[in-house]
Structures are given as structure tokens and as C-alpha cells.
Amino acid sequence: MGQQGPDGTTRQDQHGQGRLLPGDGTVDLAAHLDLHGPPPFSDGRPGAVSLIDQVDKAGLTGRGGAGFPTGRKLRAVVEAGRRGGAMHSQVGTVVVANGAESEPASRKDRQLLSQSPHLVLDGMVLAAEAVGATRTYLCVHAAAPGGAVQGGGPPREALGGPLREAVVSRERSGLNRVPIQVVEIPGGYVSSQETALVNLINGGRAVPTFVPPRPAVRGAHKRPTLVQNVETLANIALIARYGADWFRQAGDAEAPGTALVTVSGAVTSPGVYEVDLGSRVTDLISLAGGPAADPQAVLAGGYFGGWLPMQALAGLRLSQPSLRRAGASLGPGVIVLLPAAACPLAETAHAVAYLAGQSAGQCGPCKLGLPVLAECMQRIAFGRPGRDLLGSVQQVFALVAGRGACHLPDSAAGLAAGTLAVFEAEVRRHAEQGPCPRVNHPQVLPAPDLVPA
Amino acid sequence: MTGRNVQQTLRVNPIACDSHGLCMELLPELVAADPWGYPIIRPGPVPAELLPLARRAVTACPTLALLLIRADDQADPPQT
Ligand SMILES: Cc1cc2nc3c(=O)[nH]c(=O)nc-3n(C[C@H](O)[C@H](O)[C@H](O)COP(=O)(O)O)c2cc1C
Ligand code: SF4
Ligand code: SF4
Numbered sequence: 446m447g448q449q450g451p452d453g454t455t456r457q458d459q460h461g462q463g464r465l466l467p468g469d470g471t472v473d474l475a476a477h478l479d480l481h482g483p484p485p486f487s488d489g490r491p492g493a494v495s496l497i498d499q500v501d502k503a504g505l506t507g508r509g510g511a512g513f514p515t516g517r518k519l520r521a522v523v524e525a526g527r528r529g530g531a532m533h534s535q536v537g538t539v540v541v542a543n544g545a546e547s548e549p550a551s552r553k554d555r556q557l558l559s560q561s562p563h564l565v566l567d568g569m570v571l572a573a574e575a576v577g578a579t580r581t582y583l584c585v586h587a588a589a590p591g592g593a594v595q596g597g598g599p600p601r602e603a604l605g606g607p608l609r610e611a612v613v614s615r616e617r618s619g620l621n622r623v624p625i626q627v628v629e630i631p632g633g634y635v636s637s638q639e640t641a642l643v644n645l646i647n648g649g650r651a652v653p654t655f656v657p658p659r660p661a662v663r664g665a666h667k668r669p670t671l672v673q674n675v676e677t678l679a680n681i682a683l684i685a686r687y688g689a690d691w692f693r694q695a696g697d698a699e700a701p702g703t704a705l706v707t708v709s710g711a712v713t714s715p716g717v718y719e720v721d722l723g724s725r726v727t728d729l730i731s732l733a734g735g736p737a738a739d740p741q742a743v744l745a746g747g748y749f750g751g752w753l754p755m756q757a758l759a760g761l762r763l764s765q766p767s768l769r770r771a772g773a774s775l776g777p778g779v780i781v782l783l784p785a786a787a788c789p790l791a792e793t794a795h796a797v798a799y800l801a802g803q804s805a806g807q808c809g810p811c812k813l814g815l816p817v818l819a820e821c822m823q824r825i826a827f828g829r830p831g832r833d834l835l836g837s838v839q840q841v842f843a844l845v846a847g848r849g850a851c852h853l854p855d856s857a858a859g860l861a862a863g864t865l866a867v868f869e870a871e872v873r874r875h876a877e878q879g880p881c882p883r884v885n886h887p888q889v890l891p892a893p894d895l896v897p898a
Numbered sequence: 899m900t901g902r903n904v905q906q907t908l909r910v911n912p913i914a915c916d917s918h919g920l921c922m923e924l925l926p927e928l929v930a931a932d933p934w935g936y937p938i939i940r941p942g943p944v945p946a947e948l949l950p951l952a953r954r955a956v957t958a959c960p961t962l963a964l965l966l967i968r969a970d971d972q973a974d975p976p977q978t
Contacts, residue, residue, distance in 0.1 A: 655911040657967065808912035809936040844932055850913050 463719035464695070464703055465679050466560050471607075474614045477563040483620060484567040485685050486574055496575040497523070500681060502689035504701040509543055509674030510749055510777045512765035515681070518671060521661040522576040525669035537579030539665040540623075541646070542569050544585045544604075544675040545630055545637030548747040549799070549891040550779045553705035554675050556717040558585065558604055561679060562611040566625060568678030571685045573623045576671050580624060583608060583675075584642050587629040605629045634803035638851045639672040640664075652805040653851035674777070676705055697723030700764030704778045708733040710889050711740055711784035722764040726753075729763055729780060738784040742867070744890065746776030748796055749856040751863040752789060772863065787886040790826035790871055793864040797822045799892035800857040811854040814845035822861050825872060829879045835872065838865060905943035905969040908952055912936070915963035924955040943969050 467480065487493040501516035526538045542565060546554035558565060569581045585604045608627045615621050628646065630636050636651035639660050645651040646665040664670025673681075680702060684692050693701040700722035706729060709715045713734025720729055726743065730736065743753045751773035753761070761767065765775040783789060801815035818841045824834055842862045845854035865872055874881070908928055910921075917935040927948055928940045944952050944966070956964045 653913075655913050809915060809917055809934055810912065810932065813934045848912060848936075848938075850911070 464683060465557060465564065465676065465705060466717070466719050469560075471559060472561050472563065474563055474611070474618065477561075478618075481564075481567075481682075481686060483618075484571050484682065486571070486622065496571060496681070496685050499684050499689045503680075503684045503692040504689075505677065505680050505684065505692070506700070506765065507674055508676035508680070508704065508777060510548070510746075510774075512775065515673065515677055518661060518673070519572065519576055522669045522671045525662045526577050529669065536666075536668065538576050539646075539668050539670040540569055540573045540576065540578045540581040541639070541642055541660075541665060541670055541672045542581065542583040542675050542678050543637060543639065543642060543672055544583055545642075546777070547586070547634045547637040548749075548777050548779060549634075549893050550707060550709055550744070550747050550781050551777050552707045553717045553778050555604060557676055557679060557705060558608060562608055563615070564679040564682050565675045566611060566615060566621075567682035567685075568673075568675075568680070569625060570620065570622050572671060572673065572678060572681055576669075578623060578671065580626070580666070582626050582628050582642075582646055582665070583612075584628045584630050584637065584645075586637070587631055634800070635805050635851055635853055638853075640851070642672060643670055652807060653849075655850050676778075695721045697721075697762070697764065699723070699766050700762075704763070704775065706763070706778040706780055708780045708782070709891075710744075710780075710782040711736055711738040712782050713737045720763065723762045723767070726758050726761045726763050726780065730758075730782060736782060736784075738786060740782050741785040741787075742783045742789055744773075744781040744783065744792075745771075745779070746774030747779035747781075748800055748860060749852070750774040750776045750779065751860065752783075752793075752867045754867060772867070781890060783889055784886075786883060787889050788826065788871070788880065788883040789864065789868045790822070790875065791880070791884040791886075792888065792890050793860060794819070794822040794826040795888055795892055796890050797857055797861050800853060800860070804853060805851075808849040808854075810845045810848040814841050814848075815854060815857055817841050818845065818857060818861055822864075825865070825875060827880055827884060828875075830872065830876050832876075835865060838862060906949065906952075906966045907942070907969045908939050908944055908956075909965045909967050910937050910939060911963045911965060913963075914961045915959075916961055918960055920958050920960065921955045921964050924958055925951050928952065929955070937964075 497516055497519045505515040506512040507515055522538050544554050544558050573581050605627055612625045630645055630651050632651050635653055638653045640654040641651045643660050643664040644654050660670040660672050696702045702722055703719050704722050705717055705719050707717050718732050740755055745753055745768050753773050757771055761771055768775050798819040801819040804811045804815050806812045821834055821838045838861055842858040846858050847855055919935055921929045921937050922931050929937045932938050956966055
């Protein structure tokens with residue numbers, strides 16, 4: 446990789462792993478300022494290159510799962526703030542940093558927040574300046590017992606306290622131009638969806654709400670609100686300092702920059718790795734020590750993603766557009782290697798049951814459809830599925846996709862339907878002979894015991 | 899971007915909807931029932947000749963779950 450830092454040295458060589466995770470252990474404020482200096486506020490300097498222009502030019506996309514262009518989100522909030530007129534320009538917009546990382550197979554946000562908290566906090570205050578925000582919130586999960594994937598990083602309950610301390614340490618140095626409030630969110634998977642965070646901040650429950658209004662238009666405190674993943678914000682902090690050209694020195698043309706990827710399952714060294722976007726998926730698996738057992742497939746993108754059989758990995762690049770083309774996704778940077786000794790249908794059945802259990806129960810099709818879907822997947826994995834059962838999955842897919850207030854039903858249905866397509870041969874074998882002993886393999890995909898929102 | 903010519907789409911707020919089914923009775927041209935009795939809306943902008951009926955269905959929904967929304971309101975950035 447070898448990106449040039451501002452001082453001309455090679456960040457990679459000097460500091461070990463990379464841009465966002467410069468080494469092992471926490472980078473405290475003093476070390477952070479040594480490494481990067483203070484956040485470069487533009488202070489309305491005439492001629493100062495706008496941060497939003499830089500972010501556009503850098504081609505930064507959201508690292509929370511969907512990969513939406515960050516510059517466009519920043520602009521949408523600025524424009525909504527302007528449209529709001531005097532009222533908004535006086536009280537300002539809001540920035541929400543999403544560090545909840547509800548995706549069960551992901552640990553990268555926890556690793557980032559514990560190792561490089563000030564990069565995220567810089568990103569928050571710089572984004573706040575760019576969109577005219579006067580309040581910012583950093584959302585992390587409250588204690589979440591059990592079910593964590595391997596690979597280092599502190600348990601969830603450890604994050605809130607250290608982050609508050611990090612915020613306080615900056616106050617003394619005047620680095621927080623806007624107040625930063627650390628919010629510990631309750632509940633499960635959907636509590637970190639952007640409208641759920643906004644609803645919680647507004648005094649409601651951490652459950653998704655209907656859009657419109659979208660948060661960018663009317664969110665926290667009824668003001669235009671920028672919700673951005675913490676890794677996205679950390680990248681903003683780097684782009685503000687070193688510029689778009691520097692940012693693009695890593696990654697490829699369609700997916701610039703680096704990504705934090707959590708690699709788990711049947712690899713020798715599971716953990717969080719920072720890699721250039723556009724690098725090979727197989728190289729990342731090698732970086733994680735290579736397969737620890739005979740592998741059969743990769744779940745790319747987590748539970749909003751999809752399965753890729755090993756053959757599909759040949760030459761495959763790791764980026765949102767590339768993995769989308771292959772029928773999966775990068776999601777929030779999740780790669781799970783499934784050993785040949787495990788049953789992909791049983792694994793997916795567990796995952797879909799987990800997702801069904803995470804429904805907030807607010808929307809009819811989600812509340813009523815996902816249990817049916819989970820039941821179908823259970824019978825396909827552990828029984829002898831007939832054609833009718835496979836047809837049912839397609840039917841439920843059509844009935845739930847796009848019909849919830851959030852994307853939970855879409856992703857559960859997409860994962861189920863995608864699995865039946867990718868593992869068609871397995872499904873046929875289950876239909877003819879019933880399940881094989883691999884269904885008893887210990888579960889590879891994590892399904893934490895979270896209380897749904 | 900003045901209101902007049904902006905196309906409208908019909909949407910259900912699935913959180914507010916409690917499957918009363920009034921909308922399907924009043925506007926079968928655009929709304930069908932799923933197996934659980936929840937409305938499935940025909941995608942795309944509401945044809946001009948159906949707009950009056952659509953407005954009536956919107957007003958009739960007891961939980962205010964049926965909405966006419968500017969077709970361009972789901973634009974940028976999308977819900978993710
Ligand atoms: C059910 C659900 C759960 C989500 N959980 C998270 C999460 O834990 N962290 C996150 O950054 N984004 C999560 N998202 C995506 C957010 O809604 C939002 O798109 C994201 O925080 C935007 O940040 P980005 O553009 O920087 O990626 C979730 C979305 C859904 C539908
Ligand atoms: S789609 Fe499901 S999880 Fe999402 S808000 Fe509706 S009920 Fe809750
Ligand atoms: S009338 Fe309203 S509550 Fe009843 S089914 Fe239609 S949208 Fe839902």
C-alpha cells in the first residue's frame with residue numbers, strides 16, 4: 446500500500462497496519478496529535494477548499510453497509526439546512542455518528558473506536574463544521590452479552606466509558622467545536638438503523654420510523670441530520686487533512702480508499718484488517734492466516750449480503766461494486782469463511798431465524814412474514830423440502846421485500862432466496878435424501894442473544 | 899419545482915397501517931390485499947384520473963397510514 450502521509454513518510458511502514466488502525470493499542474489524544482495534528486477547521490477562511498468538495502473528489506462512500514456516496518449526503522444536509530431558513534441556520538443541523546455495529550459478524554467499528562477514537566471524533570467535528578451542525582451524537586450499543594465473533598477488540602460494554610473520557614480529554618484542548626454526546630443505545634439489530642437512532646435521540650424508542658421525512662431533511666430535534674458510520678467519519682478526518690488525491694492513493698478507481706474488514710469463520714487468524722478497496726478477496730483471506738479448514742464458501746457483507754462459493758472468489762475484488770456484481774455485498778466489511786464441514790443451509794436458517802427475531806414487530810409484513818420465512822428455511826435445512834416449500838420462500842420473498850419501514854425484511858428475504866440459488870445442489874440433495882450430518886456442525890455464523898428493540 | 903406538475907405516488911406507512919382494508923375497497927385499481935390483509939400498492943406514479951379516488955382513500959384510512967407523496971421525495975439520499 447504505502448500511502449504517503451503529509452510528512453512524506455510511508456504511513457504503512459511507519460505505523461504498522463494502516464490509515465485508520467495505525468497499530469496495536471489505543472492512540473490517545475497526545476499520540477493522535479503527534480500523528481495527525483489538530484483537526485483542520487476551515488473557519489470560513491476565504492479560498493479554503495470545501496471539505497465537501499474534497500469528500501466528493503475522494504469518492505468516499507459510506508462504510509456502514511450501503512456504500513452511498515458520502516459527499517451527496519453531506520450536501521443533502523447542507524441544502525435541507527438552508528431550506529429550513531433562519532431557524533435552522535441559527536440552531537444548526539445535527540451529526541450522528543453510528544458506531545453501533547449491530548451486524549453480528551462485524552467488529553471493525555468497535556476496533557476503530559477503541560484504537561483510533563480521536564480520528565472518529567475529529568471526523569464528527571469536521572463534518573459538523575461542513576454541514577453547519579451545532580450538536581453531535583456518537584451512538585454505540587449498550588452492553589450486549591454473548592455471541593461475539595472472535596478477533597480481538599473490547600467487549601461492547603467497554604466502549605461508552607472510554608469514549609466519554611476521550612471526548613473530555615479533547616475539551617481541555619479545545620478540539621470540540623461542537624458538543625459531542627456519547628449515547629448508549631439499547632436493543633438489537635434494528636436499533637442502529639438511522640431513523641431508530643434519530644427516534645431515540647428525540648426521546649422515543651430505538652426503533653425505525655417511516656420515511657419521509659428522511660433524517661437528512663428532518664431528523665434529530667426536527668433538524669436536518671447527517672447519520673454516518675464511524676469509519677466513514679474517520680475517513681473524513683483523514684481527507685480533511687491530506688486531501689482527496691492522497692485518499693485515492695489507496696483503493697481502485699471505482700472504490701477508493703481502504704476498508705476495515707472483519708474476517709471470521711474458518712480462518713487461522715480471525716480479526717479486523719484494513720485493506721485497500723479493490724484488493725483481492727483471496728489475499729485478504731491469506732492476510733487472515735489462510736483457511737483453517739477446507740473452505741466451501743464465503744458470506745460477504747454479513748446478513749445484508751450473500752454467499753459466494755469458493756470458485757467465485759478467483760480474481761474477485763473486494764469492494765462494494767465488485768461484490769454486488771458477484772451477487773453479494775461488502776456490507777460493513779464482513780467476510781465469513783464457511784468450512785466444508787458445515788451446512789450452508791443450516792447456517793442460513795440460523796441467520797434468518799436470528800433476523801426474524803430482531804423484527805421490531807411494527808410492520809405487518811415484517812412481523813408476520815419473517816417467521817414464515819424462518820420456518821421455511823428451517824424445514825429446508827433440516828427436513829426434506831418439496832417444491833412447494835421452495836416456492837413458499839419465493840412467495841414470502843415477494844411479500845416482504847420492500848414492505849417494511851426499514852430494510853430488515855428485504856435483507857432476510859434476500860439472504861434466504863440468495864442462499865437457495867447459490868446452494869441449489871445442496872437444496873436438491875436435501876430434497877432427495879434429507880439433511881446430512883453436516884447440519885450438526887457447530888454454528889459458524891454468530892447470532893448474538895440480543896433483546897430486539 | 900412547484901407543486902402542480904409533480905407526480906404523486908401512493909405509499910403505505912407500514913408502521914401505522916393496521917390492515918383495516920378500507921384502501922383496498924376504495925381503490926382496488928391501485929391497492930390489493932396480501933394474505934395477511936395488508937395493502938400492496940401498485941408501483942409507479944398515480945395516474946391522473948385516479949388521483950381523486952386516491953385522495954379519498956388517503957382521507958378514509960383510519961390510521962392515516964395511506965399517503966400521497968411527491969414521486970421525487972424518495973430521491974437523495976435514499977433510506978439505507
Ligand atoms: C436494520 C439496520 C441496521 C443498521 N445498523 C447499522 C449499524 O449498526 N451501524 C451503521 O453504521 N449503520 C447501520 N445501518 C445503516 C444506517 O441506517 C445508515 O445507513 C448508516 O449509518 C449511514 O452511514 P454511512 O453512509 O456512513 O454508511 C443499519 C441499517 C439497517 C437497515
Ligand atoms: S420492517 Fe420490521 S424491523 Fe423494520 S421497522 Fe418494520 S417491523 Fe421493525
Ligand atoms: S386503510 Fe389504512 S390502515 Fe387500512 S389497510 Fe389501508 S392503509 Fe392500512
